[in-house]
Amino acid sequence: MTKKEEKLGVMICGHGSRNKGAVGEFARLAAGLRKRFPDLPVDYGYLEFANPVIHSGLDNLREQGCTRILAVPGMLFAAGHAKNDIPSVLNTYQAKHPEISLEYGRELAVDTRMVQAAAARIQEAIDAAGGDVKPEETLLMVVGRGASDPDANSNVSKITRMLWEGFGFGWAETSYSGVTFPLVEPGLEHAVKLGYKRIIVFPYFLFTGVLVQRIYNFADDVAARHPDIEFINAGYLNDHPKVIDTMQERVNEILEGANNMNCQLCKYREQVLGFEAEIGLPQESHHHHVEGLGDEAECKLCDVTCTGECDSKGADAHTHSHSHEHSHSHGYGHHHHHGDDHGHDHHHHPYPHADHPHGPKSMLKGDA
Incomplete structure (x- = not known):
């Protein structure tokens, strides 16, 4: 295929939430990015807890004739979701559709x-x-x-x-x-x-x-x-124009070949103090069991605006009800060229400071 025949598409990959307000805000961010690329198809999808899922968005782009898809994580920093879970989903999709080129950009980062x-x-x-x-x-x-x-x-x-x-x-x-x-x-x-x-x-x-x-x-x-x-x-970032500017730049970085993540302090590649045992751990995802749960997983306690009522009812974070608070500490590679086995028994490398007196176990009132 020549460059002239190539058709570009943009895919925004989000985490997903049980909260309708959060899902709506992400959709508005995607709409904002569409305006920055008026000549390109732009779609979006989520890892979990909401529809559309990432592979549905990719399907939409492929069905519109896209042969080269530029995927960017709609996430602030490169932790587990951006380094591991999204690339794992993209790996699986690329393996099923070798006729397209699927390239992954970097997170919003410090900018x-x-x-x-x-x-x-x-x-x-x-x-x-x-x-x-x-x-x-x-x-x-x-x-x-x-x-x-x-x-x-x-x-x-x-x-x-x-x-x-x-x-x-x-x-x-x-x-x-x-x-x-x-x-x-x-x-x-x-x-x-x-x-x-x-x-x-x-x-x-x-x-x-x-x-x-x-x-x-x-x-x-x-x-x-x-x-x-x-x-x-103070209010959170939401779809501030400067956020959309940054995401637009992340797409352009892929086109320019300048979309590398920062590997200098990555605990999966370097000897990061206290996390030495995690170097080289395998890239694997654990989101498939909550992918696209949609309406049945939607929070029923709040409408659009989250009130935190689930905390008072002892439900812990409904956006992460399958214990994401633990750590996401299994291995994450920076590139999506490893296969993904959705049949594995996923486990999580223990976070070394899980028992810190000001840390995770004191998240909710009454916790030890």
């Missing part, structure tokens, strides 16, 4: 445009709160998703630092919604001891869902215990 989007959400919250609290009297708490991959976790800290220096805040801290440490509540309890007048809580998340609502709930709980400090809950 000046992403920092600008984050800054816009924080500034919106400051403007809405009003008052005359100075930046140097303010502490910023950036909350990441949390992963068993220290490289992904450290990227949240880098975002925090760039926002800290950019705004000139008096102090900034990083915490995580799960998997690693420190978690939101112990992180905020530490932060209140530093003596700042205002604390801004900013979830560095793309979309809504139980984890974002849980962050806000913990912030409200800590605020109630410390009424002398002003707490502000």
Whole structure:
């Protein structure tokens, strides 16, 4: 096939959620990217808990005549989903359809445009709160998703630092919604001891869902215990134009041949302190058992806006009800050229700090 006969298509690969609001927001992000590539078919799909699934989106592109599909992960950082689970799905599809070329791009990552989007959400919250609290009297708490991959976790800290220096805040801290440490509540309890007048809580998340609502709930709980400090809950990233700009650039990077992930700190390739046992572990996915559950897996406690009601009912994160909080610590390669065996007995390499006093086991109130 000559380059002239080649037909390009773009595929956005998301995680998926039981929350209708999160699924709707991802669909709007995909619609935003379509506007950036008006001459190309653009589709999307999810790993789990929602439809369409990734292979359905790929089918749509192939049926439209696409012979070269550029797939990008709709994810902030390269942890298990971006390094392993999505490539595994793409491997399987490529093996079934060798007539097409399927190429995988990199995550949104640490990018000046992403920092600008984050800054816009924080500034919106400051403007809405009003008052005359100075930046140097303010502490910023950036909350990441949390992963068993220290490289992904450290990227949240880098975002925090760039926002800290950019705004000139008096102090900034990083915490995580799960998997690693420190978690939101112990992180905020530490932060209140530093003596700042205002604390801004900013979830560095793309979309809504139980984890974002849980962050806000913990912030409200800590605020109630410390009424002398002003707490502000900033909005998450959502479909900010700068986010779409970044995703557009990730597609262009594939075309330019500049879409390499950062392997220098990858625990599956290098001797990362504390994670040495995970070098070279096999690439395998564990999402097939919840792929495309759709309506039957949809959260029934909330409508579109997540209230976190599932926490109060003891259901733990309905977006991750099959224990994703554990770690995702089986092996992840950076490229999708290994076969995927969906018949394996998937297991998870133990996260080395699973018993940390400020970590995963203290995620929910009442946990040890």
